[in-house]
Amino acid sequence: MRTGKGGPGGRSSTGRGGCRQAGLESCRESRLDANRGGLTVGELLGTLESRLELQLAPGAADLDRPIVSREIQKPGLVLTGLFDYYQPERVQVFGQSEVRFLAHAGESAAAVVAEYCRRPPPLLVVTRGLAPPEALAAIARQSGTALVASPLATADVIAVLLHHLNARLAPRVTVHGDLLEIHGLGVLVLGESGIGKSECALELVARGHRLVADDVVEIRTQGDRLVGTPTELSRHRLEVRGLGIVDVRHMFGVAAVRESVAIEQVVELVRLEEGGRFDRLGESAQAWEVLGRSRPMFRIPVAPGRNTATLVELAARRELLQRLGINAARELREDVARRIAREDAGGDSP
Template sequence: MRKPQPFRRESIRVEAMVTRLRERVGIDLEVGGIGPSERKVTTRHVLRPGLVLAGYTEHFESARVQILGNTECRYLAWLGDGAADAFSTLLSFDPPCIILTAGNRLPDGLAALADNAGVPLYRTPRPTVPFMGMLRDVLTDHFAEQLTVHGSLVDVYGIGLLLTGAAGIGKSEMALDLVERGHRLVADDVVMATRTGTGILMGAGTDLAEHFMEIRGLGIIDVKAMFGVRAIRYQKRIEVVVKIHPWDENEEYTRIGMVTETEPILGVDLPIVKLPITPGKNVTVICEVIAMNHLLRHYGYDPAEAFTERLRKRIESKEGRAVGRGVDWFERDFE
């Protein structure tokens, strides 16, 4: 079976970008030009073209979305009759679109120049810096590196556990058991992993499968319809990989947990727990313990290190006595 390869989107239509922005902020079409559907954005970076308006065009990144805030708009108004030439210089590079922030408007006649050049012009009441942050979030997510992972992603006590393993080993059954115990399903069978700009790995399901699950011998079930909205999530950070496989006598399994193994996914090193399954083993409870143990380590407590430190102190004390009871005497409790 061919291993899935990471992929990135190469472009986004201006129309699609604006649609996503409308869901977050108020962005209105000022001049349509030739229509935003004909134009594409090919980079996640944005630019405020103040130097270009001033006449310096060397190293100008014209493929970026151009943002005109208070400074740029007031500069054009200050230019007076020279504003048309300055704005025409910007339009000559054919940027994908121009967005006016903070409720600004262009001086008279400049909007018509954009219309004639076929460059879509938008306006939003949002301040420049917050709006640019939102726009970067939209573009960064769109152009982020993605990978299709075969497995189940479940939110267990706030920790995203990615259950992986061979087909038919029981990943979906484990995820279903965790949901029945009050945890939340993110995706089953196919997990879309996306690396964010901060090096965090996010996971989500596909738009087709959503929160449907295939249980061998039973068929397709709808987790949301069966367990309610409390049992699902649409996205979750992937924090621990749980690799499920049959018990192998030749495999080296962690007994103490002093060495943490990792598995890279899209360049992000995630801690991995190899979980062998045998008849009668309650793997669902073990998954809960994996999540809680990860929480303990996150908050600075490592059980393996605590036990090792206790053992070290016993050895250094040179008491020379064997391991005894955990209590010096029994209280009057004979249950």
């Protein structure tokens, strides 16, 4: 991000550059070192600098200020003095109407400056390449709030901000398991340590399916979806006992990995014990719940001689067929019911 020319009130150029306050490298370091469950202003600016062509206005901006809300706010009525509508935890976006209003607000702008300084937002964003009015520059100077400008249209800036904020600040959990894309279906494989999840994943990758995460899966919400991703350290890597760490991307090619996938089915690997009870027909799956969302789950017993990868692949194929209305268990039950009805009626068996 480049600093605006001629101070905060001057019109800024729209070229791409670096993060002025602590340097672009500081923004990037913030993005790498920050807790993955949170987000700072510097991290956001370092990530979106090129995409939004952001420019940071002169002044001592607090780039370590946390961003806690996934929502943004266009102030609108707040600028007229209706401060009950002000949401200070949100990134504030100023389009053409807000900038023009503040530029001609006169003395009434002082009340806006005072309120924003009393409860400063994490970030002020001006769109359409407009010069930030003096009121916004005063807020930035007095409260240490970062003030940036983008030449892009307001709707485009808001869309990018919302997408990134939702991706980073959505509720998330970490689970022990492997995540793969099998025939286009996101399948999460769970099970106790040492049961063979990684070996199963390796076999599935060798068959042409795609690895998303091994051992640790980060899951976040995205609307009604559950999106799974790997950790930074485990990305593209898979641990195989006896062989160590395998780089799946280098060994099998870039088509063998994915950065993320929506989780649509869960398979739990369990040890086959004498007397254990498992579903014989598979008419109804159990429910696996996380972050307020539920996904179908199947428990697959693991024992010597059973091909775990084939069973997990079969579970994915079964789910895809059921989406097409093909349910072998239901069809069997209906066939049995029809045969019983014919026998009760004294009819001949087919």
